[in-house]
Amino acid sequence: MDNEKINILLVDDQPAKLLAxxxxxxELGEHLVAVSSGRDALEFLLKNEVAVILVDVCMPELDGFELAAMIREHPRFQKTAMIFISAIQVSDFDRLRGYEMGAVDYVPVPVVPEVLRAKIRVFAxxxxxxxQLERLNAELEDRVRARTAELEQSTARLVESEQRRSMAIAAGKMGSWDWDWVNGDWMWDEGQYKIFGVDPKSFQLTSENIQGLFHPEDVDELRQAWAGxxxxxxxxEAEFRVLRPDGEVRWCVGTAAATSDRSGRVVRVSGVTVDITxxxxxxxxxSLLTREVDHRAKNALALAQSIVRLTRAQNVTAYVRAVEGRITALARVHTVLSLSSWQGAEIRRLVxxxxxxxxxxxxxQIEGSEVQLQPATAQTLALALHELVTNSAKYGSLSVLSGRLAITWEVQDDTLILAWVESGGPKVTKPKQKGFGTRSVIASIETQLGGQADFEWRAxxxxxxxxxxxxxxxxDTQTFHELPAEDRKPAVRSRVG
Incomplete structure (x- = not known):
């Protein structure tokens, strides 16, 4: 770019002089641009950069002084070098006027070639x-900006890192330490004291005292790592437990690095401790949740297997409908239990x-106080309620629009008493023998929950x-419907079944 030709603008209304x-x-080797009027000069200047302007003072329409004044008004050309050529003897007043218009020099006519070339060469x-200086300055500014940006980013990262470290230390999650291998001196920061649960004002940093804060089961492994x-x-790097003076056990991970002298002898060990409790x-x-999920899945599968194995029906369609109903009931209670992370189920939600x-x-109509059921109780009670409501819809009060059902419950001496009362439905007669539905309700409540199921057949x-x-x-590992042996025979159709 330094060897590129620069523009030198020649302005004169006489072609012969321009040619001269x-x-x-x-021989200057620059790009010479010749124009015959001030207007042409202005047009070229607006589109191009110019190093030097050589302009005749005396020109028609727009003379050299007027052209110079117009050029200087433009911010881009306020520092452009302009040399006036005058064929007449100029007075001091004219020279002063020319300098005021922005001229840097005068060349009289006849022009001495060596003088003109020398002047143009100097300004070029x-x-x-x-x-060159402008480019170098721009490059320098770019480098300064880039370096400043890098420093700002680096500073921001350092500040962020220090903020995280400060937050970790403030929360007692991270600490750092240093140990002089030669004289045995220790140095702990605030975070290290917090992790170990000791007061920096009263705790004396000695190897013996520090070792006493480690869990006895982890001391030997740490000694071996230290001896290494x-x-x-x-x-x-190792995981270990800290036994605080108040008896609390904290899990930590520690990393340490040794510093050696020129002979390879260890002189200092530094490290960081992070509380990972x-x-x-x-x-x-x-891990506990995984085992619990596995346990619950096995129970659910066993429960489903019992439903499939023990369900009775007169035909395939009825069998499929019964199995689907019971599996759906199981799914509903499973959803309720999942919402509480299998901690239990509220009976109102279950019903x-x-x-x-x-x-x-x-x-x-349902009515009763809030009662939280254990998962096993909730599952079994849900299936019992399913049997009752299904049979009520098929044969009882829910089979007609005039029928009514009231479900109420209360707790007495840690015992749940739930009443299922039907009315307004078809006339009821006591069945000669208990149907499959009745037996399954009794078996689930009495066998699985250790409770009691009583049926009263009112008209x-x-x-x-x-x-x-x-x-x-x-x-709760027992399965639903652990029925007596006689219930494994084909069921006799009854009102509850």
Missing amino acids: YEVILK ELYRKTR FGKGETSY DRKRAEERQ TEEIAPYSEAGQI EGLICRLTVPLRSVVS
Whole structure:
């Protein structure tokens, strides 16, 4: 770019003089632009950069002084070099006027070629050097901006890192330490004291005291890692437990690195300790949850297997409908339990879910206090309610629009007492023998939950009372419908079945 030709503008209304200037300045090797009027000069200047303007003072329409004044008014050309050529003897007043208009020099006519070339060369080189300086300055500014941006980013990262470290230290999650291998001096920061649960004002930093804060089961492994520094090891990382003076155990991960002298002898060991107790507890909870999910899945499969194996019906369609209903009931209670992370189920939510398919007609009334059921109790009670509501819809009060069903419950001495009272339905007669539905309700409540199921066959409607202990529950690994041996024969169709 430094060797590129620069523009030199020649302005004169006489072609012969323009030709003479071109011949004189040709050997400079620059780009010579000749124009015959001030207007043409202005047009070229607006479109191009010009290093030097050689202009005749005396020109028609727009003379050299007027052209110079117009050029200087433009911000781009306020520093452009202009040399006036005058064929007449100029007075001091004219020279002063020319300098005021922005002229840098005068050349009289006749023109001495060597003088004109020398003057033009000086201003051309000055223009070139000025542009070089401008480019160098721009490059320098770019580098400064880039470097400043890098420093700002680096500073921001350092500040962010220090903020994270400060937050970790403030929360007692991270600490750093330093140990002089030669004289045995220790240095702990605030975070290290917090992790180990000791007061920096009263705790004396000695190797013996520090070792006493480690869990006894982890001391030997840490000693071996520590001894490795004397055998050429340069770093280590290990998980260990801290036994705080108040008895609390904290899990930590520690990293350390050794610094050696020129002979390779360890002179200092520095490290960082991070409290990972929350992570460890989360891992334990995750493991427990995994085992719990596995356990629940096995129970659900066993329950489904019992439903499929023990369901009775007169034909395939009825069998499919019965199995689907019971599996759906199981799915509903599973959803309720999932919402509480299998901590239990509120009985009102459970009852509402099971009667939902039959509640649109407004025939069902429920009432009772809030009771939280254990998962096993909730599953078994849900299936019992499903049997009752299904049979009520087929044969009882829910089979006609005039029928009514009241479900109420209360708790007495850690025992849930649920009453199922039907009325307004078809006339009821006591069946000669218990149907499959009745036997399954009794078996599930009594065998699995250690409770009691009583059925009262009134003409105006069935009353069923379920008594369920809330504290002592038979193991939830038992499957629903563990029926007596006689119930495995083909069922006889009855009112509840």
